[in-house]
Each structure stands twice: as structure tokens, then as C-alpha cells.
Amino acid sequence: MPAAASFRYLLPVLVGLATLGGWEAVVRANEIPPYILPGPILIAETLVADWGTLWPSLLVTLEITALALLVATVGGVALALLFAQSRLVELTLFPYAVVLQVTPIVAIAPLILIYVDDTRAALLICAWIVAFFPILSNTTLGLVSTDRNLLDLFRLYGAGRFRTLAWLRFPAALPYFLGGLRIAGGLCLIGAVVAEFAAGTAGSGSGLAYRILEAGYRLNVPRMYAALVMIAGVGILIFLALTALNHLILRRWHESARGAE
Numbered sequence: 001m002p003a004a005a006s007f008r009y010l011l012p013v014l015v016g017l018a019t020l021g022g023w024e025a026v027v028r029a030n031e032i033p034p035y036i037l038p039g040p041i042l043i044a045e046t047l048v049a050d051w052g053t054l055w056p057s058l059l060v061t062l063e064i065t066a067l068a069l070l071v072a073t074v075g076g077v078a079l080a081l082l083f084a085q086s087r088l089v090e091l092t093l094f095p096y097a098v099v100l101q102v103t104p105i106v107a108i109a110p111l112i113l114i115y116v117d118d119t120r121a122a123l124l125i126c127a128w129i130v131a132f133f134p135i136l137s138n139t140t141l142g143l144v145s146t147d148r149n150l151l152d153l154f155r156l157y158g159a160g161r162f163r164t165l166a167w168l169r170f171p172a173a174l175p176y177f178l179g180g181l182r183i184a185g186g187l188c189l190i191g192a193v194v195a196e197f198a199a200g201t202a203g204s205g206s207g208l209a210y211r212i213l214e215a216g217y218r219l220n221v222p223r224m225y226a227a228l229v230m231i232a233g234v235g236i237l238i239f240l241a242l243t244a245l246n247h248l249i250l251r252r253w254h255e256s257a258r259g260a261e
Contacts, residue, residue, distance in 0.1 A: 020040045023039065024039045024040050024041060035219045036221070037221075038222040038225055042222050043225045043229060046223055046225070047226040047229060047230070053211065054208065054223075054226060054227055054230060057206050057207050057208045057211045057227075058207075058208055058230050058234065060206065060207040061189070061193065061196065061207040061231075061234075064120070064123050064192040064195075065127060065188045065189045065192045066188075068124050068128045068130075068131055068188045068191065069127075069131055069184060069188045071128050072128050072131040072135055072184055072188065073135055073184070076133075076136040076139060076180070076184075077135065077139055077177065079093070079097075080136050080139035080143060080173075081165070083136075083140045083143070083144075084140065084143035084165075085161070085165075090140070094140075097133055097136055098133070100133060101133035105126055105129060105130050105191055106198070108126065108129065109122075109126045109194060109198035110198050112195075113198060113199055122195065123195040123196060123207075126191050126192070126194065126195035126198075127189075127191035127195060128188075128191070129191065130188065130190060130194075131184035131185075131187045131191060132184075134180040134181075134184045135177065135180040135181060135184050136180075137180065138176045138177060138179055138180030138183075139176060139177045139180060141173075141176050142173025142174070142176025142177060143169050143170070143172075143173045145173075145176070146168060146172045150172075151168065154167075174250070175250060178242075178250070179246070181242055181245075181246075182239060182243060185238040185239060185241075185242045186235055186239055189231070189234060189235050189238060192207065192209075193208065193209045196208070196210055197209045197210075197212075197213065208227050208230060212227045215227065
């Protein structure tokens, strides 16, 4: 790898380290108390010291995020396939998907928690609502954007609707779907955290959002930052994993992935 390319990838790390160093220096120079603004070193120490409390809560949040992403993927792709087969169905149902997307999840979550007895199921529904639309809209766009010349060619050779869908429409929509999946992965995590804030569930099954609330009630600001670091880190890992999946699937045939090599 050329030196210029290496420096380009190293630059964000250097900026991040400089920012953390400046943050720590400001806290120490001004003797800011930790309940106002803890330094990065104290946050790291708190993350290690409170790992036994934060890690189980992270697993709860991750479980809700993963299940919501799975349900959103299956439901979004299935409905997108239906939309691609019937313009009438798309015109009838798509506006309701838009309504779900534009309604703030902060406003919906308390209502869902009222009507759904199972708290875990309510959290799952909230995270699913946030993640469903990007997959549906992107996949639908990909399915209806198939090259018309290729569609005519498939008709010329007598390919039926199922063969056309399996061998032409869906492969053409795959980059769109994977792009929507990357967006939905982060949104699932956001939806799960927001729903946990609204639920305020306590006990052994608590997610990271409740740990943040709990730490705030006790003015344990370093623990709040430690939990936020864990949430941000998980969000980054989800994005990187889905980006790697996108590259792995598309690298041999699609220009968006071939150009990144």
C-alpha cells in the first residue's frame, strides 16, 4: 500500500487521538470535577471497572437490535417483492410505510408500551419500525429500476415472472438492498435504545439505555459516558460488518465494490 494511502487511513485515528488528548488536557488543566465532565482516562477506567454491569446490558440491547434487523429485513424484502409485482399494491400500501417512517419513534414508543404487555416485544416493535422503511424503500427502488432492455430480452427468450425476478430483478436490486441494510443496522440500534429509554425497564434484563438513566439519577457521569462509548462502538461495528458484507457480495461484479479495491 502506498505511503499516501496509508496516511489517508491513519489520519482519522490521529485526529481522534489528538481530540482525546486535548479533552484530557482541558479537564486536568481546569480541574473539572468528574460529575461535570470526566476525562477519557477516567471513562476508560470506569468502562473496565463497571464491565460486569454494562456488558450484560449491552447483550440485551444487541439482542433486540439483531432481532429487529432480522424482522425488518424479511418483512421489507417480502413487501418490496410484492410492490415490484403490482403497482396497485405499491400505491395502496407504500403511503402507510411512509407514515411509520416520518412519525418520531419517541412519540410512538410510549403508546406501544401501553398496548403491548410484553416489554421485550414492545422494544422489538419500536426498533423494527425505525429499520423497516430503508430496507423496503431501497429494495423496491432496486427492483423497479431494472434495465428495460434486459427485461425485454428475458421476455424474448420466454422467461416467466419467477425466473425474471430470481435471475434479473433481484440481482439488480441487490446493491440497493445492501445499502438499505447498512442504514437499517444503525437505525435498529437507535430504535432499541430510544425504546429502552421510554420503557425504563429495570432489573437483570435491562439494556444499556436504562444503565445510562440509572447512572444519571446517581450523578455517575463517568458510567454514563462509558455506556455511551459502548453504544457508539457497537454502532460502528454494525456498520463495518454490513459494509464488509456489502463488499463481499458485490466485489466480483458490481462497480460500487470493485472501485473500492
